[in-house]
Amino acid sequence: MELLFLRDEDMRQAQELLMLACRSFTGMIDAALQEYGLGHAHHRMMQVVALQPGIAVGALLETLGITKQSMSRVLGELQAKDIIRQETAPEDRRRRRLYLSPRGAEIENRLFSLQREVLLRVYRKAGGKAVDGFRRVMRGLIDESDATGLSTGALHPPQRSST
Numbered sequence: 368m369e370l371l372f373l374r375d376e377d378m379r380q381a382q383e384l385l386m387l388a389c390r391s392f393t394g395m396i397d398a399a400l401q402e403y404g405l406g407h408a409h410h411r412m413m414q415v416v417a418l419q420p421g422i423a424v425g426a427l428l429e430t431l432g433i434t435k436q437s438m439s440r441v442l443g444e445l446q447a448k449d450i451i452r453q454e455t456a457p458e459d460r461r462r463r464r465l466y467l468s469p470r471g472a473e474i475e476n477r478l479f480s481l482q483r484e485v486l487l488r489v490y491r492k493a494g495g496k497a498v499d500g501f502r503r504v505m506r507g508l509i510d511e512s513d514a515t516g517l518s519t520g521a522l523h524p525p526q527r528s529s530t
Contacts, residue, residue, distance in 0.1 A: 395485060396478045403474055404448070408433075408441045413467065413475045416451055421464040423456070450474060 393407055400410060415430050416422060422430075428438050442465075445451040450471035456462035467475055490498050 392482060392485070396481050399478055399481060405450075405474075408437070409445055409450075410475075410478060412438075412441055412445060413450065413471060413478075416465050416467050417472070417475045417479075420466050421454075424453075424463045424465065427465060445471070 393410075396410065400406060411431060412427070415427055419426075419430075424438075424442075427442075428435060431438065433441075442451065446453065448470075449468050452466050452468045452471075454464045454466065456464050493501070
């Protein structure tokens, strides 16, 4: 096991890098979001619904970690713009399941593509070991936050084909 000697300066640098990376990564889609009259809250909701089609409204609320009032506003706007559709769950008519509409899937895919290109370049430049370490750090931060509502594939390594 490798020993790490981390000073407060190292922790401050990590904190700053996370903040700046988050700002940069989310900012790269600002122009596209503006074209659709959407913001980052809309995008986060679309991402979760894209990753978990049919997610229950309550599970979405828990995953995003936002208030019911905020979720209601953003979800209502996405439904009004025909980006997310809501269906009654067949097993329980009181439950609502959320899906991206065809238009919503098209928009979400465009936004993903913008970020995907940057991730590809950065991952390739950093190399496999760095990418694996990055994922371990990010999962560790999620685990430390006790984010029980997170159930997307982001918590599990992607399956690789052996061919």
